[in-house]
Amino acid sequence: MSNAASTLTVSEDRAQRLQEAGKGWGERISAAPQSAKLTFTVQGEGFDSVASNIVSGKHTFQVDEPAALGGNDVAASPVEYALGALISCQVVVYRLYAQNLGIQVDDVKIQANGHLDVRGLLGIDKSIRPGFSSVELDIQIAGPESAERYEELRQAVDAHCPVLDLFANPVPVRTAVSIAAAN
Numbered sequence: 001m002s003n004a005a006s007t008l009t010v011s012e013d014r015a016q017r018l019q020e021a022g023k024g025w026g027e028r029i030s031a032a033p034q035s036a037k038l039t040f041t042v043q044g045e046g047f048d049s050v051a052s053n054i055v056s057g058k059h060t061f062q063v064d065e066p067a068a069l070g071g072n073d074v075a076a077s078p079v080e081y082a083l084g085a086l087i088s089c090q091v092v093v094y095r096l097y098a099q100n101l102g103i104q105v106d107d108v109k110i111q112a113n114g115h116l117d118v119r120g121l122l123g124i125d126k127s128i129r130p131g132f133s134s135v136e137l138d139i140q141i142a143g144p145e146s147a148e149r150y151e152e153l154r155q156a157v158d159a160h161c162p163v164l165d166l167f168a169n170p171v172p173v174r175t176a177v178s179i180a181a182a183n
Helices: 010-031 078-101 147-160 162-168
Strands: 043-047 051-056 059-063 107-116 132-142
Touching: 010 078, 078 107, 078 132, 078 147, 078 162, 132 147, 147 162
Parallel strands: none
Antiparallel strands: 043 051, 051 059, 107 132
8 A cells, every 4th residue: 555545534535435436337337338237146044043144255144033033133133134234325325426426424324213013024914014114214414515415415315325226116026946955
């Protein structure tokens, strides 16, 4: 790492990384438009009562349920990871669009509240969906810009956040079950 790179502030480093990434993707997509289409693959395998080991590329993590839902509470639940995915995607897209729009964001903190009625999950009441009935995001932005500029940023983020899009719009899902020999 050069001496100049080591003296960058966090915001300068972030701006540099986002500019380089944007430039790189712009060049890549201009040269080969199909390169914009990505496929993400994640694998999982169950263990313990209802826990899972998840592998995503070189990253691994565990998912579990609290004891009240049959788990050992060794990790966050699937719906907590979903909210975490939403928050982390929002943070990324806030940083990206702040950079693109020239809006200074010194800090962004987000809290997500997802409301779920367990009667849907457990099949007790078929009229209740098993997933979230609603999600609220509380976004706190620190910086010197006007409320209007941060509202412009929020609108850009809402329009472009991939995980928010997953929550807000139906996504076609296909499932297939294959039978493997028992161990």
